[in-house]
Amino acid sequence: MEENFIYAPSVTSGEFRCRVPLKGARQQFIVNGSVQGGASPFTLEVPEGCLRDEMLQLISVRNADNTAPLSTRQIYRFGKHSSGRILQCFHTFTMDSFETEDRVEIRLEEGAAAEFFILQNEHNKASHRTFYDISLARDASLNMVFVSLHGGRIENNLKVDLCGEHGSCDLGGLYLTDGKQTMINNVELEHYVPECRSNQVFKGILDDEGVARFYGRVKVDRDAQKTEAMQANHNIIISDKARAYSKPQLEIYADDVKCSHGSTLGRLDEEEIFYMRTRGIPEGEARIMQQMAFAWEVLQRISSEELRDRMQSLVEKRLRGEFNNCRNCSKNCC
Amino acid sequence: MLIIKDLHASVGDKEILKGINLEINAGEVHAIMGPNGSGKSTLASVLAGRDTFTVTSGSMQFKGEDLLPLSPEERAWKGIFLGFQYPIEIPGVSNVNFIKAAVNEHRKRKGLPALSAAEFLKLMREKMAIVEMDSSFSGRGVNVGFSGGEKKRNEIFHMAMLEPDLAILDETDSGLDVDALRIVATGVNQMRTANNATVVITHYQRLLDYIVPDFIHVLYQGRIIKTAGKELALEIEKKGYDWIINAQ
Structure with a gap:
């Protein structure tokens, strides 16, 4: 079964390249919005029944070659009973004021299983907005983990539609702010049909004058009986000037459901x-x-041990105020 | 080993320790008893360096060194261990990683290299056996989901790993059933040498059946009002504290 996606095995010299790829991961580079060696928007179609073993790593970077505001798209379609794991990395390489907008469409057909791990690591003058438009058909499952490591302003907007029975959606987010950084997570998740489950945990560690905003709405339609929906947002404030705004919301129209939401704000x-x-x-x-x-509750949701270890070490370096680079690599993208 | 002279300590404006005098030598076991609110746990916390208490006057000398300017971790490295009455749960930090970090911090201060994985595992197995803990405890978060008895056994396990010169055990017997009490006490007794000392803080005589003290001190309203041998515990068990308090 052939997969239809663009892959550039040899990027030309001078172009960006990750020097420490994860074992078993295939890498694809997107520089200033243009897919290296392929057509934009980046599209991955996983055919019916195809079980992708290797992780696909999308590395999207911005550099001084193009500092204009940029809007990009990525499309992922998982056919019936297919599966795959995607790692999306977003980086800026220079201190320019970047404005980036990414629209990511994720479609999971019946019985498909996908995992998305998203690493956001940008400079203080970078502003990055993502819009994830996600839908899950019957028996589909999605596990998604955002690690917002660094960035001037990061805003993630997620819209998730559970459209088929027995769908399952796990969303995790870890965001770390210092300086005057702002991290925003907006989640609109809707249960349209019975017997689906969703689980959201977003956690933040906020230092200096960092600001975090979480808005989460879970809507359970009248027909969506036996829904299980959980949503949590927890924040640790390290400094006196850091702020967190949290607005978890449940909107339930069915009467036989198990739902909970909660939000906390605390110190060490x-x-x-x-x-x-x-x-x-x-x-x-x-x-x-x-x-x-505190971060572990989110990081443990990363199913690949190698990636989890790497993320953990990046988070630890970040908390220690060290440079965020992967072991054996001098680039400061991670 | 430890010389406490006229120690006064307060929380805010409230004085809790009002002139403690105590001398503990290597090889000794001291028990501190007394009614609720007499300052027993405060004394333990002040010795360990908790900053919610302010030492207003007096001195604490440990192995000839003034304890007051030292942070809790510096006191730990010098050989002081505080076993908590209510051991703290730390979700997300596995017991094994926690104690490994602690052991290696101690070794660093002694100029020793960190233990290899194999060395550490061997040491850990050996010390867990002292308190009859199995390896299922090591992977779990520190004290998370542990029963009261398991938490106290874990404290003694930490103590065994760190081999302190002075162990202060704050109500280690509270919340323990007879079996757990025996396990904890046996563990503490196994660690006794001529070079270390133990302070047990307790309400009840029953722990002292297992860990036999050389001295019993009765603390009341922030002062030690009586010091005697192990037989005092039996008397307190029978007659309570009133006769001691009234005899003042």
């Missing part, structure tokens, strides 16, 4: 920190350890 737990210190763990380490533990 001083009791936990004292406990760790009495065991000889220095205060700074104890604080990092606690933040890593």
Whole structure:
């Protein structure tokens, strides 16, 4: 069975390339919105029954060659009973004021299973908006994890439609802010039919004057009996000036459902920190350890161990204020 | 090992410790008893360096060094261990990674290299056996989902891994059934040497059946009002604290 997607095995020299690809991942580069060696918009069609083993990594970068506002599209269609894993990485390479908008369409047909891991790591003057338009047919399942590591302004807009029975959607998000960064996650998720489940966990660690906004609405239609929908947004504030706004919403029109939502805002737990210190763990380490533990609930949703380890190490470096680069690579994209 | 002189400590405006004098030598076991609110846990916290309490006067010397300027972690590296009355749950940090980080921090301060994975595992198995814990505890979050007894056993496991010179066990017996009490006490006894000392803070005489103290101190309203040998515990068990308080 042939897959129909564009792949550039050899990018010309001088072009960007990731030097430390994950094992078993195929890489595709998009530079300033143009797909290297292929046509735009980037389109992946996974044929019916095709089970993709290797992860497809889309690396979308912006550099000084084009600093104009940019709008790009990516399209993913998973045919019946197909499966695949996608890693989307978004980076800026220069300190220019980038404005980027990505529209990503994800269609999961009956019984399809997909995972999307999204890494957002951009400079402070970059503003990035994503619009994910997602629909799941009967028995389809989607697991999605956003890691918003760094960026001037990152806004993720997700619209998820559960259109077929027994659909399952997991959304995870971790966002880290410092300086004057703003991270926004808007989720509109609708259960149209009975017996679907959805689960959302968005967590943020906010330092300096960082701002986070979470808006999440789960709508359960009148016909969508036996729906299971959970939504949580938790924030840790590290500094006095960081702010988090959270608005979880449930709109339920069916009467036989299991739904919950919640939102918290807190500081690091001083009791936990004292406990760790009495065991000889220095205060700074104890604080990092606690933040890593907080992040773990989201990171553990990344099913690839290698990717999870890498993300964990990126998050840890970020929290320690070190450069965000992958081991053995000097580029600061990750 | 530890010399406490006229120690006063407060929370805000409220003075809780009102002149504690205590001397603990290597090889000794001291029990601190007393009614609720007498300052027992405060004393333990102040020794470990909790900053919610302010030491207003007096001194604490540990192995000849002034403890006051030292942070909780520095005190831990010098050899002080505080076993918590209510061990803290830390979701997301596995017990094994936590104690490994702690052990290696201690080793760093002693100028020793970090333990290899194999060395660490061997040490951990050995020490877990002391408190009859199985390996299922190591992968779980620190104290997360542990029963009361398991939490206290975990405290003793941490103590065994860190091999402190002075262990202060704050109501380690509370919430324990007889079996867990025996396991915890046996663990503590196994670790006793001529070079270390233990302070057990307790309400009840029953722990002292297992961990036999050399001295019992009764703390009341922030002061030690009586010090005697192990037989005092039995008397307190029978007669309560009133006769000691009234004799003041």
